[in-house]
Amino acid sequence: MKAYRIHVQGIVQAVGFRPFVYRIAHEHDLKGYVKNLGDAGVEIVVEGHEKNINSFLRDLREKLPPLARIERIKKREVPVQGFDRFYIEKSSPGGSEGDSIIPPDVSICDDCVRELFDPTNKRYMYPFIVCTNCGPRFTIIEDLPYDRENTTMKEFPMCDFCESEYKDPLNRRYHAEPVCCPVCGPSYRLYTNDGEEIIGDPLKKAAELIDKGYIVAIKGIGGIHLACDATREDVVEELRKRTLRPQKPFAIMAKDIETIKEFAFIGPEELEELTSYRKPIVTLRKKEPFPLPEILAPGLHTIGVMLPYAGTHYILFHYSKTPVYVMTSANYPGMPMVKDNEKAFEELKAMADYLLLHNRKILNRADDSVVRFVDGKRAIIRRSRGFVPLSIGIPFGYRGLAMGAELMNAFGFSKNGKIYPSQYIGNTSKVEVLEFMRQAIEHFKKILRIKKLDLIVADLHPSYNTTKLAMEMANELGVEFLQVQHHYAHIASVMAEHNLDEIVGIAVDGVGYGTDGHTWGGEVIYLSYEDVERLAHIDYYPLPGGDLASYYPLRALMGILSNVYGIDELEEIIEKCCPKAVESLPYRRVEFNVILTQLAKEVNTTYASSTGRVLDAFSVLLNVAYRRHYEGEPAMKLESFAMRGKNDLGFTVPAEGELIKVEEMFRQALEVNAAPADVAYSVHLALARSFGEIAVEKAKEFGVKNVGISGGVAFNELIVKTVRKIVEANGLKFYSTYEVPRGDNGINVGQAFLGGLYLEGYLSGEDLML
Amino acid sequence: MKIKLEHGAGGEIMEELLRDVILKNLSLNSAGGIGLDALDDGATIPFGDKHVVFTIDGHTVRPIFFPGGDIGRLAISGTVNDLAVMGAQPIALANSMIIGEGFDGEDFIKILRSMDETAKEVPVPIVTGDTKVVEDDIGIFVITAGIGIAERPISDAGAKVGDVVLVSGTIGDHGIALMGHREGIAFETELKSDVAPVWEVVKSVADAIGWENIHAMKDPTRGGLSNALNEMARKANVGILIREADVPIKPEVRAASEMLGISPFDVANEGKVVMIVPKEHAEDALEAMRKTEKGRNAAIIGEVIEDYRGKVLVETGIGGKRFLEPPAGDPVPRVC
Ligand SMILES: [Fe+3]
């Protein structure tokens, strides 16, 4: 007879772990108890024969429930107490600052879907049906340990029926904290946009209203969506008007895989991702002709699609005639997605005709995640619901906070060799978003049990709100503060994900503040435990009007052209190639002339090496897009346009020393007589070849085996594929990120990695900012 | 340290120079009232039951003649306005001119006449002066000092939570007009500087609601409205929330600033006053401003709030709120 106390860390709460332990303890004839700890870990005490305890421990590791993950098991022999049974003990707040974490939100499981549509089941057509294997987690958890009273389900005391299932070790809802039924759980109500309740089955009615062409706000798991019939052009058009999104691609939710196959191609990896428990939005290649309205994703060759992930969605589609909904987050551009009922009535009045709201609070906002497969591998555009709060390993044990950048923000906490990136925060230039970020930071600190920080890391940009907030927090908390250059962080995120010692990285991006005060975004960088060095970059070109050049890329085009042509020649070139671009400026010709003067006299002109702006500029030159209504628009449309190109025109982007002369490619493009799609195609290839070849050359020079790519342009299929081929053809290893977002949504991971290099004395603060 | 242009641009970098260099080296800096260390628009010296207010301003504007004014009008207005926003009636001015060798005599006379005219507008006499000629090709610098008498000096640090923020007219006129003119940018309409003395506007409000009800005042010159509001928020340790749509801006100034990519909030005004008054006096103050010629476009633009102490927020309707930062010298792109 032996007794052991076992401390398990990992994802062991909210995943059916205790019932699992209960079961295997019984199977091996052991006595004792299992309980949740306040650090998200689990404590087990077992008594019995040594042999049985060993097989118990083997099963503990090998037969885990699907969502559980064990990071560490600590076992200590204790005196035998003589338990008479094995039971689940009440949770206790104890535990250490361990390595455990709650799981992400999990989409409804097959068993629950089956019950949902079983007329004899108590939870027939009940949208909040869950079990130990599925349902909301991150979005409803207020604190640890994971018990009902620490979730937003605390307002819904269980009925006898639910409680009997909850307490039955053989039931699949045994200790499923959000368990509920129509008698005791949350419920939906349907309202008009002035708050009047509509009588009748709210979900059925909502489905009918959507079929009739109305826009309905639907409260779900991590926030509120605006939903409408995605097959109707007039309705989608109306939604665009109301949400002030003239161009941004709308994500759609399709009833099932068969429906998706009617309008988009699905590869095997894409299928796996679409149907995973995360249920993200996956951008798929549209079929041609595209049977749905073109305005769902104007000018793009892809469409973002997701499958139903909550009971609500299944029920809506059950009643609905249309098998595809637009499901876009309910907010005006740049603002946080609305998640609370009160706010919904205030803020969605003008956007939604009806509101389908439930009475369970959403504690932690989580937008739908967005994923794209680039060159056959997963690239995460937005990492949120379903991913968060899972961690990414880094080889540094410090406790730190990495703030991310400004747009597409997510922050990350680093602790015991892991970084925990937050949910999608958004555009932090808005005070409302920054408020959300502050709350989310506090929440993460709480659930990660982080009391004292060693370091706060922010971007180098002096006017990012996140930089300022980081400084304030560092001051207040008396924590060391570090700023790191934006593109160093992008490349560091590749090192972090693959645990590399050194890399030659290609940072292709929109805009980041450079160590020289210029605006970077087309960089080849050496990064290792010894040094960081910018080896090559796109030759600076002027951006007349600064940020205006992001919104009106004609400005970027004129800036780049001014590197090879005289100011007086610009007018003629624009007139010849893209006269409509001038008309797209808010003040047309007058403004065009102002821009010429700005270039001539350097009035409010900044200098940039951004790859994003180069692609934007081609988008204008080739008359693909003149405006940026959403992040990345001109470059994304250029890529879609280039997909139709077939011939490589053999453009070259020469390098002179460390300068990559993109302006030469513009000259070649202006002199060639070819189909615009071929020009677009060739531009991508030429740019990628140039970056790829320089990176390979530098890697050989430095004796580095790894070449990586990151930044917002690393979502570009043509560029990534071309670079990868060059790297591999030279016998080097090619990397990008497949877990960490490649754009600014993932920069916190790179920041945290650099923070580790800094704290451990490998790199100095000057290395990272000068 | 080397002095850079940004050290005089009215932004954060200038603030650092003032605090870390100038104030650290000039230690005897108060005459019993508001002194140098307050970095206010002027100093106050208690005198019987009133206060002498004393201020000085150097003018180096280029070009010397610009649409809507010239360096002479600017030199008078600048100093008169610094007195006015301290709540002081201008009593007398001193005028120092530093002239580069070879400066055109006609232009010199034009400048003096313009000074005279502007001074009469207030009215305030120019009672003493100093003239220097130097070899360096500087054109002309005009430095004016002024004294005024205030019953009750008004600092820029008196804002209270719940107060209302007013501005006496359109914003950005001077800065944008000057930039357009200087760089030879052809906008559709020619822009004009707003350079003018604002004593009349200030006095009108004081007559209407009493000096004691003007909690804080500032002329939004260098660094523009952004800088003025930030200083007022920081010094009073309050938050300020303004509504973008309520800030008066001439359409042609808005257009020009949108074409240049420069915010009209960030550039100088030379004939405006920002005033913070208790809510119950806001409408009267507004009416009093609007009665005057120079205040006819006055508007209530926001309020003083409890949250975000030391910061200024702009409400942009459905676009949400953003921080209005004091301009930091060169603009840096941030839109990825
Ligand atoms: Fe970036």
Ligand SMILES: [Mg+2]
């Ligand atoms: Mg002054």
Ligand SMILES: [Zn+2]
């Ligand atoms: Zn389930």
Ligand SMILES: [Zn+2]
């Ligand atoms: Zn129940």
